[in-house]
Amino acid sequence: MAKSALGAAVVVLLMAAAAYAAFFIAPTDTRQGEIYRIIFLHVPSAWTGLVAFFICFVANIAYVLRRAPQWDWLGVSAAEVGLAFTSVVLISGPIWAHPVWGIWWTWDARLTSTFVLWLLYVAYLMLRTLVEEPDRRALLSALFGIFAFIDVPLVFGSIRWWRTQHPQPVIMGEPGAGLDPTMLKVLLFSWLPMLALMTLLIMTRYRLEAMRSDLDLVRREAEAG
Amino acid sequence: MKNLNSIFAAYLIAWGIFFVYYVTVARRAAALREDLERLKNSLKNPPNSSPNRGQ
Numbered sequence: 188m189a190k191s192a193l194g195a196a197v198v199v200l201l202m203a204a205a206a207y208a209a210f211f212i213a214p215t216d217t218r219q220g221e222i223y224r225i226i227f228l229h230v231p232s233a234w235t236g237l238v239a240f241f242i243c244f245v246a247n248i249a250y251v252l253r254r255a256p257q258w259d260w261l262g263v264s265a266a267e268v269g270l271a272f273t274s275v276v277l278i279s280g281p282i283w284a285h286p287v288w289g290i291w292w293t294w295d296a297r298l299t300s301t302f303v304l305w306l307l308y309v310a311y312l313m314l315r316t317l318v319e320e321p322d323r324r325a326l327l328s329a330l331f332g333i334f335a336f337i338d339v340p341l342v343f344g345s346i347r348w349w350r351t352q353h354p355q356p357v358i359m360g361e362p363g364a365g366l367d368p369t370m371l372k373v374l375l376f377s378w379l380p381m382l383a384l385m386t387l388l389i390m391t392r393y394r395l396e397a398m399r400s401d402l403d404l405v406r407r408e409a410e411a412g
Numbered sequence: 413m414k415n416l417n418s419i420f421a422a423y424l425i426a427w428g429i430f431f432v433y434y435v436t437v438a439r440r441a442a443a444l445r446e447d448l449e450r451l452k453n454s455l456k457n458p459p460n461s462s463p464n465r466g467q
Contacts (some may be wrong), residue, residue: 195434202427206423220414220415221414221415221416221419222414222415222418222419224419225418225419225422228422228423228426229422232426267433268433271429271430271433274429275425275426275429275430278422278425278426278429279422279425279426282418282421282422282425283418283422285418286415286418384430387434388430388433388434388437391434391437391438391441392437394441395437395440395441395444398441398444398445398448399444401448402444402447402448402451405448405451405452405455406451408455409451409454409455
């Protein structure tokens with residue numbers, strides 16, 4: 188409990204430092220003005236969501252191969268946390284888009300593939316509520332999770348492969364594309380609290396799933412006895 | 413600073429989502445912990461093991 192409170196305190200401090208850097212250290216963008224500062228929240232949330240879905244994908248494969256419940260616990264924890272980060276992406280994106288594009292939303296490749304990703308992981312979590320038997324639930328959701336991850340490379344590649352309304356990548360993009368060095372440093376620093384928060388949330392959610400498994404075991408013992 | 417309200421709204425909503433999610437998970441964990449303790453106690457001291465049973 189003390190460790191988790193310490194972890195939460197570290198995450199809050201890092202988030203406050205990242206917000207300070209986003210508002211006071213990063214220079215103002217000459218074309219977009221202040222509104223561009225949302226990228227210090229939007230982009231790290233998107234990257235972190237994809238990392239969480241990758242952890243879910245690895246856990247899903249490990250479950251299919253090993254059938255150890257711990258992999259199922261990690262899979263569902265990472266999926267839920269990834270969904271929280273992707274929700275932030277889908278909300279902060281339109282808040283930025285409205286003053287810059289003049290519209291809240293457009294069905295371009297990046298926005299659509301991200302929305303589909305969100306829907307796929309909502310379906311992953313809903314699927315788990317429909318199957319009672321734990322082993323069957325774990326296997327079905329692991330298989331669905333592996334399928335859902337197919338959308339992640341599409342999200343990543345969408346702004347590289349197709350012409351989109353969404354801005355071009357800030358890193359690993361075409362030559363000449365990218366950010367001012369100070370903006371890039373602030374962006375990378377802003378990713379740190381997001382990764383720390385993701386780790387904290389996955390660990391907390393994993394402990395919940397482990398506890399639920401303990402409870403099921405004790406319940407079965409009580410019913411058998 | 414133009415659009416500052418929108419930036420603050422984005423940050424507040426994001427932090428709100430993370431905070432609510434963390435609190436929800438913590439509350440679910442606390443409720444499960446309580447259930448688990450109650451069940452363990454009832455297994456240790458079943459209601460029909462009372463010394464007055466059958467009287």
